[in-house]
Amino acid sequence: MPSTNSNRWREHFAGVELPVPVHGDSTVTGINFDNAASTPPLKRVRDMVTEFSDLYSSVHRGTGYKSRLSTEAYEQARERVARFLGVDEREQVVIFVKGTTDALNRIAAEEARLDGSQVLVTEMEHHADLLPWRHRSGHVMVGLTDAGHIDLDAIEHALKDGRGKISLVAVCGASNVTGFVSPIHEAAELAHRYGARISVDAAQLAPHHRIDVRPPGDPGHLDFVSLSGHKMYAPYGAGVLVAPRDFFSGAPEVMGGGAISIVTWDDTVWADLPDREEAGSPNVIGAVALGVAIETLLELGFEEMLEDEVRLGDRLLKGLGAIQGVGVLGGTEPCPSGRLALASFVIDGLHHGLVAAALSHEWGIAVRHGCFCANPYVFHLLHMSREEVGAVEIDVTAGRRQTLPGAVRASLAPYNTAAEVDRFLEAVNELARGGVKSTYEQADDGTYAPSGGWPPIKMAVR
Numbered sequence: 001m002p003s004t005n006s007n008r009w010r011e012h013f014a015g016v017e018l019p020v021p022v023h024g025d026s027t028v029t030g031i032n033f034d035n036a037a038s039t040p041p042l043k044r045v046r047d048m049v050t051e052f053s054d055l056y057s058s059v060h061r062g063t064g065y066k067s068r069l070s071t072e073a074y075e076q077a078r079e080r081v082a083r084f085l086g087v088d089e090r091e092q093v094v095i096f097v098k099g100t101t102d103a104l105n106r107i108a109a110e111e112a113r114l115d116g117s118q119v120l121v122t123e124m125e126h127h128a129d130l131l132p133w134r135h136r137s138g139h140v141m142v143g144l145t146d147a148g149h150i151d152l153d154a155i156e157h158a159l160k161d162g163r164g165k166i167s168l169v170a171v172c173g174a175s176n177v178t179g180f181v182s183p184i185h186e187a188a189e190l191a192h193r194y195g196a197r198i199s200v201d202a203a204q205l206a207p208h209h210r211i212d213v214r215p216p217g218d219p220g221h222l223d224f225v226s227l228s229g230h231k232m233y234a235p236y237g238a239g240v241l242v243a244p245r246d247f248f249s250g251a252p253e254v255m256g257g258g259a260i261s262i263v264t265w266d267d268t269v270w271a272d273l274p275d276r277e278e279a280g281s282p283n284v285i286g287a288v289a290l291g292v293a294i295e296t297l298l299e300l301g302f303e304e305m306l307e308d309e310v311r312l313g314d315r316l317l318k319g320l321g322a323i324q325g326v327g328v329l330g331g332t333e334p335c336p337s338g339r340l341a342l343a344s345f346v347i348d349g350l351h352h353g354l355v356a357a358a359l360s361h362e363w364g365i366a367v368r369h370g371c372f373c374a375n376p377y378v379f380h381l382l383h384m385s386r387e388e389v390g391a392v393e394i395d396v397t398a399g400r401r402q403t404l405p406g407a408v409r410a411s412l413a414p415y416n417t418a419a420e421v422d423r424f425l426e427a428v429n430e431l432a433r434g435g436v437k438s439t440y441e442q443a444d445d446g447t448y449a450p451s452g453g454w455p456p457i458k459m460a461v462r
């Protein structure tokens with residue numbers, strides 16, 4: 001009999017009823033509001049990984065039964081990803097990678113070979129969608145609207161200014177800080193109008209929205225899509241890069257076995273896609289797990305699941321907005337292109353690290369705090385001047401991380417419930433009213449821990 005703290009999706013997810021220790025030697029059922037960082041597996045995915053482990057073997061060239069079976073499962077996973085995203089495999093290729101960071105670095109490595117071309121990025125990007133461009137291909141960064149939304153006019157201006165120089169527009173599908181969904185197809189139309197391609201960092205979007213890359217003839221089609229399995233209920237180390245087939249030229253960035261047709265004493269003939277971009281032994285179990293996660297989401301009713309999730313997100317945002325002393329990054333107004341069930345916030349007078357520690361230690365609620373690997377965006381949302389950021393940079397470079405500003409992030413998934421959101425709001429309200437119960441100490445790295453230390457971890461992993 002499901003508890004009232006349930007919904008129709010919860011039973012399909014693993015590890016969501018875990019008792020966690022809290023202060024005073026007691027235990028509560030943990031609330032996981034850290035899904036934007038990583039998600040638990042769907043139970044079907046977890047069980048499949050166990051079952052498939054008995055059948056697993058190397059893929060592609062093995063003649064044994066298990067090799068043939070594993071090869072089929074691996075290629076079936078590729079087809080499932082392609083279908084899920086609407087990829088026409090004659091025009092685009094689905095490449096299995098480690099995750100979004102790996103995928104974006106792969107694109108940047110190829111981009112870096114295009115002489116003099118630059119990548120246009122927004123101020124909203126996660127470091128994974130910023131640093132590869134900055135340090136490999138070179139980038140132009142465009143600002144956002146005052147509310148922190150993608151600014152299509154600014155993108156168009158930059159494309160006009162850099163006409164011919166900008167080969168790629170890199171934009172996140174949804175922000176991991178505010179949950180703002182980006183107008184990706186509108187940005188794609190602009191990119192294409194000015195002769196550039198578009199890359200969508202879909203790490204946050206893919207688990208919470210249907211993505212359709214659309215056919216290449218469509219002005220709003222998506223050229224590149226990157227995503228991570230561990231953020232969509234398949235945390236087994238595989239991710240995806242969707243790219244145009246004609247993008248890859250010359251030697252691949254990662255070279256090795258499996259990527260070639262023939263190697264002679266002097267020559268290398270590269271294999272066709274996707275093999276040439278998947279050198280080395282692939283993460284078969286991870287890829288198959290991702291394919292099964294996708295199938296499961298679709299079978300369960302992905303669209304309905306997302307509708308429920310959005311309702312939960314509204315409850316979270318409205319609730320936070322109503323608590324005095326709490327400021328939500330990006331405000332609580334809807335974003336024109338949608339908003340994920342995610343909110344980052346600050347509480348007046350309380351360090352973000354302290355709030356996160358107290359939520360865990362006193363309430364059993366897991367959140368994330370800091371700048372969420374999106375420093376420029378968080379600085380923008382906190383209205384910090386360049387001088388203020390410069391001062392923080394000096395501190396951090398000198399090892400004084402305590403002054404690093406930030407926020408606390410609650411990010412939901414379909415298995416979370418209205419009762420959990422209400423409990424979380426109760427906790428935030430209590431903390432905002434001065435109700436921190438334990439004492440905490442701040443470490444040199446800026447994090448907080450209970451003065452007597454965290455309750456010991458009962459290690460169940462052998």
Ligand SMILES: Cc1ncc(COP(=O)(O)O)c(C=O)c1O
Binds near residue numbers: 172174230
């Ligand atoms: C928006 C966004 N992009 C990229 C990444 C990087 O994903 P991964 O760590 O799976 O490579 C993250 C991870 O949090 C993210 O939120």
